[in-house]
Amino acid sequence: MLRQRLAADPKVVIFTRYVDTMNYLAEQIGRDKRYANTTALTIHGGLNERQRREVFLKFERAKVGVLVATDAISEGINLQHAAAQVIHYELPWNPNRLEQRNGRVDRFGQRKPVVYVRTMVMDETLDATILKVLVEKAAQIRQDYGFSPPYFGDETSILDLLEQHEVTLGPKQLSFEDWRSGVDKTTTEPTEDPFAEETLERIKGDSFYGQTHISLPEIERRLEETAATVGSPEQIQRFLFSGLNRFGCSVAENADGSWRILITNPALQTASVGQVIERATFDPEWALDDPDVTLLDVGHPLVRRLVEEVKQDAFREKGNHKGCPYGRTAYVVTPDVDEVTALFHLLARYVVNTEPTSIVEELLPVAVPVYGGEWSVLDGQHTSLTGEEVRRLLEVQSSAETRTGSEVQEVLTDALGMRGLERLLNDAVEARRRELIAERCSMRQQMEQREGTRTAEWLQGIDDLLPGSFDLLTVTVYYPG
Incomplete structure (x- = not known):
């Protein structure tokens, strides 16, 4: 199998449950003359972050490479840029583990049109029978509900589950009692049946499972x-x-x-x-x-x-560096602005009346011209820039011109001392609260239209936001020039 996969694509990731098996496989590949031009690498939980990165770089650089890994990298490590093939050397009895392993290469950013996954299972064994049962049940649930259930973490819980559903393993298999004699049972906690109807309904009501058909363009916009x-x-x-x-x-x-x-x-x-x-x-x-x-x-x-x-x-008191004595401040000289402008970054908090109550934090930029015209400090007329104007301000190109520390300090003093600044910032925080409420109302209505009056529990109160507090994080002064 390995030679066939390397002939089709020169990078393969092999997963195994055990470090001894990992070392054995890498050693055998290294000794086999058929793999003379293949770089065999190993990675496991005993390596620190830097050592893991070095292994990943070697794997990426190799013209032909095999990475043999334990489940230590099956979560949080992404290999979609380095490989598009996964081989499971033995069956992990937790199907979620299979999905986590596959997800290291089968994810956003994978350039190959097809990801190949191979699972090695002994025919006519307990492994094959259990895998068949789990796959069939998961497929049926996906067809009925639109998602797969959560699975279980160890062999004992799987056998408990199959016994509960009166699944027959066949005459060629070990009996439950025979198999249990070789299992180290370290827990007596009951196993939740992930196939039970009440479990599936709870999952569907408490999460996004079953809602994957809903298109939420607002989420993409917010990400941008x-x-x-x-x-x-x-x-x-x-x-x-x-x-x-x-x-x-x-x-x-x-x-x-x-x-x-x-x-x-x-x-x-x-x-x-x-x-x-x-x-x-x-x-x-x-x-x-x-x-x-x-x-x-x-x-x-x-x-x-x-x-x-x-x-x-x-x-730090007075700072350790030369420049403006104000902390968390900066300045930019740019030809893209016509007047001196202060950009305030706020961290705004809102209380969401869900059950339990939750907190939403928003990074909120607010820009205000410091001087000039109807926005003069003297007459107290201050109007913040629109959202589009703020976005353009964040994208301006800086010039090589500079300002002295005293010049920047003077503008910062004027900006922070503007009459009505606190009201203006509070108004911006309140405006963002109303935007969030409108976005969440729209999302809830879309889901109710598809699901009827029976709304998922997690949606209750999602559009009921109360004002919390806000902190001023940074101030940036933009100079024309």
């Missing part, structure tokens, strides 16, 4: 808005370069357009990154095509660490 607020690759690059310079680190451009980053400040060093990133990019497509290039995005450990250090630095 979040990405714009968090930052584009260009904005992340500007932040990272500025922050690295602030903390005494160096950045140099390589001949191919990638960046070499030397992390000399111990506060920014992490075990998974080290002191040097030889080739880095902010372009996701480039990183997908070249495994030797490190993608620097909001999830990268260096970016996360820099964000935390900048936040902490903002609260």
Whole structure:
């Protein structure tokens, strides 16, 4: 099977339950002359994050590669850019585990049109019979309800379940009692029957299961808005370069357009990154095509660490760096604005009257011209920019011009001292609350139209939002220039 799969596609991931089996398989592949040009690698729970990354890079770089792994990587590790084939060396009796393993390669971002999955099961054994029963039941439930049930975590619970449903394993199989004699029963907790009608109805009522046919374009729109607020690759690059310079680190451009980053400040060093990133990019497509290039995005450990250090630095008395004494502030000089503008980032909180009560947090940008015309500080007329104007402000290109610390401090003092600023910020928070209520009402109505008057329990109170509180996180001054 392995030779056939490698002939079709030169990358394969093999999952096994046991470290001994993992080592055995990798050793046999390495010894077999038929796999002389194949790189066999192993990964398991005993490796730290940096060691795992090194293994992944070797696997991505290999022309022909086999990655033998335990279930330590079946959750939270994504391999869709490196492989499109999975082999399960033995059957995990928890079908959810199969899905988690498959999900390492069969997920968004997979470039191959087809993902191949092979599960090795001994014919005419207990494994094969149990697998057949579970697959048939899950398929029937998916047909009836539109989703598959949650499964169970160990062999004993599966046998308990099959016994409860009076499933016959056949004369060639071990009896339940014979099989149980070899099982280490460490728990006496009852196993919930995932096939019971009351269980399935509860799942359908308490979650999105069974609602997958509903199209929610508002969710896609909000995701796009979040990405714009968090930052584009260009904005992340500007932040990272500025922050690295602030903390005494160096950045140099390589001949191919990638960046070499030397992390000399111990506060920014992490075990998974080290002191040097030889080739880095902010372009996701480039990183997908070249495994030797490190993608620097909001999830990268260096970016996360820099964000935390900048936040902490903002609260240190008088700061450790030259510049404006105000914490959590910045300025941008850009030809894309006509007047001095202050951008306030708020963290707004709302109370949702669901059962139990929940809290929603929103990152809310509010921009206000500091001087000029009807928005003058003197006459107290202040009007915030529209949502579209704020989005354009977040995307402006900065120029090479600078301002002195005293100049920035003066504008910040005026901006934070504007008459009616607190009312303006409260109005923005309230406007966002009304938008959230409208969005959630629309979502609830769509679901009620499809499901009738019987609304899922999790929807009750979802559009009942009360104002909570808000914090002012940052202030950025935009200068024309």
